[in-house]
Amino acid sequence: MNKAKYKLWEITRYGISGETDLKEGIGKIVDINGCTLLRCTQGHGVVSIDFCEMKVSAGCLVVLTGDLPFIPIELSRDFHAYYISVPKALADETFYKVASSFWDLLYKHPVLPTTPEQDRLLKHWFIQTDWIINHCDTEQAKDVVRNNFYNLFVAIDNEMRRTGIEEVSNFSKNRSWKLYNDFYTLLSRHHTKHHDVKYYADKLHITPDYLYKLFHRIENISPKEMIDRFVIVSIKILLQNTDLSIKNIAAELHFDDPPYMCRFFRRMTGMSPLEYRDSVKK
Structure with missing residues (x-):
């Protein structure tokens, strides 16, 4: 069967990064590769993740994995986000190292509001990972991207538990x-x-x-x-x-x-x- 989805960006090498308003994907099932992170910096909107409608707004981090259907539904005119997307092979290499309890939490809370301090740290993480993806061609750079994702997931897991987001049951x-x-x-x-x-x-x-x-x-x-x-x-x-x-x-x-x-x-x-x-x- 043809598994084609609407592509907002074409992935190359071991990842791709950039800016998006998601407008071209409204109402469509978007191919987010193995894992895509959206750091929303402006505007607001509603998206569907795994058939559940969720609100997104400036200051949110959205963590999307390839097994959950993602559909932008409605976005404000000024909506803007930075994205970093990696292919399934690299994502899988990262996922298996992260505790399964983290995914239990994240699948229930893929849209994460951030504090100003958390957003500042995320901004630097995006800048660093973007630079590696776009300026490094070595095999070691792929390892750095994978490690960056792993370290971020560990930090998110820690912050979710610290702020009181509990396990499903x-x-x-x-x-x-x-x-x-x-x-x-x-x-x-x-x-x-x-x-x-x-x-x-x-x-x-x-x-x-x-x-x-x-x-x-x-x-x-x-x-x-x-x-x-x-x-x-x-x-x-x-x-x-x-x-x-x-x-x-x-x-x-x-x-x-x-x-x-x-x-x-x-x-x-x-x-x-x-x-x-x-x-x-x-």
Whole structure:
């Protein structure tokens, strides 16, 4: 399947940096590579991260990872941010060294307000990392970028805990939380082919009823709603970034027939696939 997303910038070597107003990405699923950091310096707006709408404003740090869909929704005219983006391979080399409890926190709080002192330190971190990305060509420079990201994540983890952002829940370390995370891993790999809850429950060796109860406990939504959200994102990606016909998109995503996919898309979004394609290409 074509995994194309809207690119606001084309990554080169081991990272890219620059300034953005995100305007070109409004309403589109943006490719943020392996990991992208946005330091918002002006304006305000609303973005969707992992299907949740969140407010962003000057003084915020937004931490985006490639497994969470990112869509700018509404931004003020004066919105401005600096970005640093690294490819998946480099990001993965950094992620595995950071405690999993940090990601439990960050996935719930990807938009982080900063104090003036924290923002000042972030500004210097961005300047330093930007200089390395744009002026160093050695393999050692790649190591420095990776280490800079690791050190920043450790500092963010420390600051989140110091300021009182607590872990998701005590049961995050038990089997329920592991099943929840395993479900997301399976979903990211197989949602284009398997749209039914039973498939994922069988893979997890639990009953569909147990999976429903688990999801309501953590997310207060059903696993079927989450599957549908992933499928909708995949349809939107193909509609806005390819010229595939509706028939071919339905085949790519293993719908029984194109009319069924069209009805599903309209029920979820309020418009037909072709209406959506026209709206994002204007």
